[in-house]
Amino acid sequence: MNGYDNGEERTFAALPPARGGAFARTWWGRAWLTALEDGALDAEQVRTGRRLARAGAVGAVSVRPGRVTAVVRDTDLVQHRADVLLDRLSDARWDRLLGLAAERAGHVAALLDREVPPELVEDAGTAGIDLLPGLGELEAECGCGAWDHCRHTAAVCYQVARLLDQDPFVLLLLRGRTERRLMDDLQARGTTTPPGADAPPGGGSGDGEGAEGSGNREGVDAAEAYAVGDILPPLPTAPDLPAGPGVPPSLDTDAPPPPGVEPAALETLAALTAVAARTLLAEALHGGAGGQEPTARSTVAQDAVRLAAGMPEGATGAGPSADALTDRLARGSGRDRDELAAAVLAWRQGAADALSVCEEEWSVEGETLARARAALDSAWEEDERPHLHARANRWTVVGAACQLRLGRDGRWWPYREEGGRWWPAGEAGHDPATVLAVAMAMAMARPDGEEGLSRRPVL
Incomplete structure (x- = not known):
């Protein structure tokens, strides 16, 4: 799951529309939605919010301790900032929760696999620590002025459920702990000897009979052993993804360009290359797109539309150079300027598949x-x-x-x-x-x- 991590805040890019089915597949995602659906006063607002989220109307989602924020585009295309609030756990409750997790290696292994073990949540609840939100705990604030959950905050909740399915650390961050701090705390606790773990190494009984001589002695799950043992030093963190693509140098100089060289076209190609380079880096860092089949080779007409679609608005400036570049792309695609504009819209929404629908x-x-x-x-x-x-x-x-x-x-x-x-x-x-x-x-x-x-x- 791609996301920009800024210490105490994580920002996730807008998700595509949901293609049918339930919003939450994991039990903790469903528990999140139950807190919304059972606690909201207006069920119709919740249903409308679900439709907005399914249609892809929720923008980038920002998650930080105690608050989720996103901009939601309503059916009238007016955008509203919507916030969903959840109380943070106190330091004392976090300390008890981490102690419960460290008592069982399986809990730690599950968290490392980005899963929330139900037993941990049950144990925490018995100790008076509510990790998942309960009835009425999801509070709402929205720019539309509603005092309870409206369609916009409901849409944000449904989008968060999709994020939780992929990464329960979103919930843990809401409750007040970043992933890095949580892992550091768990690692520190894992280096201590758990209660009752004073048997000799190898699982022997102390009479000289080790693991090799036990015959039918049960082994230890490798994931659990790794989670509690000081086996390897911590792996280095991956490099941070730049906040945006690099800015290419400006070619606007007093010297005339050499024959056959168009500075506006070169600037555009350089900008598109920087965007493509950042995309490839993001896929490498987050495990995307690897191993996919190569896409079919584009035609010249498709490539002209792709280049036009990739240009940031205003990237080529104004005046004759920009007009000449646009006219050149239109000619290369076999279209006039209005036809190119429609083709660009289609490409931005679905690349070659959407372009063929636009024309065939x-x-x-x-x-x-x-x-x-x-x-x-x-x-x-x-x-x-x-x-x-x-x-x-x-x-x-x-x-x-x-x-x-x-x-x-x-x-x-x-x-x-x-x-x-x-x-x-x-x-x-x-x-x-x-x-x-x-x-x-x-x-x-x-x-x-x-x-x-x-x-x-x-x-």
């Missing part, structure tokens, strides 16, 4: 067509069901500026009409009803023409 039409038949119609029919009552005009793989809502497009991989993509052109409007999903509901909510929240151009990429 193909017939939907057989089982695929039947499943899609069944999903749409079951999602609404008959008198509320939107009327769709289907043409090939493009299904347009009659009387609304939104459309669904089916990709060859079975995913549906939302589109929105602005200025007489269809523009990609979000990420794809396998359920056409869910994708259509989000697209229609966005269309109703912002009528055609209102702030519409702000969604188009600046080229």
